[in-house]
Amino acid sequence: IEMVxxxxxxxxxxxxxxxxxxxxxxxxxxxAKDLAKHYGMDEDKAEIAALGHDIAKNMxxxxxxxxxxxxxxILTEDEEKTPELWHAMVAPIICRSVFKIEDEExxxxxxxxxxxxxxMTSLEKLIYIADMIELGRxxxxxxxxxxxxxxxxxxxxxxxxxxxxxYLLDKNLLININSIEARNSLIMENK
Ligand code: FE
Ligand code: FE
Numbered sequence: 263i264e265m266v267x268x269x270x271x272x273x274x275x276x277x278x279x280x281x282x283x284x285x286x287x288x289x290x291x292x293x294a295k296d297l298a299k300h301y302g303m304d305e306d307k308a309e310i311a312a313l314g315h316d317i318a319k320n321m322x323x324x325x326x327x328x329x330x331x332x333x334x335x336i337l338t339e340d341e342e343k344t345p346e347l348w349h350a351m352v353a354p355i356i357c358r359s360v361f362k363i364e365d366e367e368x369x370x371x372x373x374x375x376x377x378x379x380x381x382m383t384s385l386e387k388l389i390y391i392a393d394m395i396e397l398g399r400x401x402x403x404x405x406x407x408x409x410x411x412x413x414x415x416x417x418x419x420x421x422x423x424x425x426x427x428x429y430l431l432d433k434n435l436l437i438n439i440n441s442i443e444a445r446n447s448l449i450m451e452n453k
Pocket of ligand 1: 350376
């Protein structure tokens with residue numbers, strides 16, 4: 263992996279995230295490294311992707327929208343109405359421009375951490391589930407998700423997607439098509 267100054271990245275996060283979010287990011291980093299070690303994956307890539315994933319989480323909505331427009335990202339009609347997804351689109355843009363992170367797999371893991379997508383790479387799966395099961399999370403079922411994630415990454419992500427889709431269904435919220443496609447592709451891959 264290219265040179266990334268982890269200390270500078272952490273410093274940026276400390277200055278641009280509220281404390282609660284910053285602590286979440288550090289816990290995602292710990293969980294991502296644990297999972298990477300467990301599966302013999304690149305721990306440095308996991309660390310950088312984890313640190314970057316919520317880098318834009320506390321940006322103002324207008325600022326996120328401006329960056330999305332400036333980078334010619336086309337939002338679907340439902341994405342226009344789901345600002346919760348925007349920080350994931352902006353994270354790789356900031357990490358590329360400010361921290362010169364060029365690794366497409368690392369940037370992809372940041373980009374897809376909220377919704378997932380069809381045919382995710384191992385690192386994309388790892389960050390998706392690390393975000394959900396970091397040790398500060400305490401929703402019903404999280405213990406089971408942690409167990410699955412260390413048993414089999416695909417099983418962890420599949421159940422993670424099921425959990426979050428169920429949540430959105432129960433709340434009558436929009437479900438991004440990428441989450442459905444992520445889940446369908448995992449089911450097909452493992453058939
Ligand atoms: Fe996020
Ligand atoms: Fe997060």
